Amino acid sequence: MTFSLCILGFFAAGIAAGLFGVVPEAWSADDLALIALYVLLVFVGMGVGSDSRSLSHILKVRGKVVLVPLGIAVGSLMGAGVVALFLPGLNFREGMAVGAGFGYYSLSSILISQMHSQDLGVIALLSNIIREVITLVGVSLFIRLGPLGPIASGGATAMDTTLPLISRYIPGEYTVIAVFSGLVLSLLVPLLIPMIL
Amino acid sequence: MIVGLFAAGILLGIVFRHRLRLIRTASHASDVCVFFLLFILGVSIGRNETVIRNLASMGVAAALLTIGAVLGSLGLCYLIHRFFFAPRS
Numbered sequence: 377m378t379f380s381l382c383i384l385g386f387f388a389a390g391i392a393a394g395l396f397g398v399v400p401e402a403w404s405a406d407d408l409a410l411i412a413l414y415v416l417l418v419f420v421g422m423g424v425g426s427d428s429r430s431l432s433h434i435l436k437v438r439g440k441v442v443l444v445p446l447g448i449a450v451g452s453l454m455g456a457g458v459v460a461l462f463l464p465g466l467n468f469r470e471g472m473a474v475g476a477g478f479g480y481y482s483l484s485s486i487l488i489s490q491m492h493s494q495d496l497g498v499i500a501l502l503s504n505i506i507r508e509v510i511t512l513v514g515v516s517l518f519i520r521l522g523p524l525g526p527i528a529s530g531g532a533t534a535m536d537t538t539l540p541l542i543s544r545y546i547p548g549e550y551t552v553i554a555v556f557s558g559l560v561l562s563l564l565v566p567l568l569i570p571m572i573l
Numbered sequence: 574m575i576v577g578l579f580a581a582g583i584l585l586g587i588v589f590r591h592r593l594r595l596i597r598t599a600s601h602a603s604d605v606c607v608f609f610l611l612f613i614l615g616v617s618i619g620r621n622e623t624v625i626r627n628l629a630s631m632g633v634a635a636a637l638l639t640i641g642a643v644l645g646s647l648g649l650c651y652l653i654h655r656f657f658f659a660p661r662s
Contacts, residue, residue, distance in 0.1 A: 419606065421580065421583040421584075422599045499638070506639040528646040
């Protein structure tokens with residue numbers, strides 16, 4: 377829980393810093409985030425590699441593992457689509473497009489604002505950021521639904537930004553499933569959004 | 574790129590799996606990276622005037638859509654785990 381609070385604290389501090397221009401404009405947030413993400417991937421990979429059981433396990437569950445990203449994709453599209461039916465100014469299709477970001481906010485919001493509208497793009501950005509935050513804050517709750525719970529909530533982020541926290545809660549062998557699922561969902565984002573819109 | 578770096582990390586992890594202190598340091602370093610990434614995420618939101626101005630109305634719609642997507646995923650994954658992953662008793 378302390379870890380989640382730290383994360384929220386850093387997130388809030390970032391918003392404040394961005395709002396009040398504390399961080400020099402010359403800093404390209406995208407470039408810095410990308411570098412941090414790359415460094416993070418190597419460290420997280422080291423965690424998986426040093427746990428020899430997790431690698432051998434993926435070979436055993438190879439067939440079933442495909443069901444995880446599939447279930448997350450169908451669940452996200454349908455869940456967001458149904459909610460959109462109850463929201464003013466949004467239809468089922470637009471809801472599905474937002475859900476199809478799977479937490480990959482940068483790519484999904486750019487795609488949606490270019491293919492549909494700026495407004496839906498902003499909603500997609502917020503929604504998919506919220507998905508990441510919900511996953512980080514709610515991981516201890518979702519794990520009660522089984523080891524796939526945090527992976528399901530994380531969506532595409534289960535392979536990078538939420539992985540370090542998720543991997544603290546799920547059994548070691550499920551870390552590889554989280555990365556696999558996040559990878560498949562990340563690849564689906566640029567395929568599904570144009571299909572839906 | 575992402576897959577390549579992750580694979581490189583896994584290889585490093587396999588090679589250094591008996592160097593416990595190094596593995597623990599890598600785990601701490603990944604926490605620092607997460608803090609940094611979320612700070613950066615906040616900065617890009619704070620800088621985006623359109624987002625900040627319409628944050629309230631769009632935020633509510635976005636939050637509800639997210640809850641729908643997360644609940645849908647959680648429900649299906651619960652069933653998948655129950656019928657395909659859980660050890661048979």
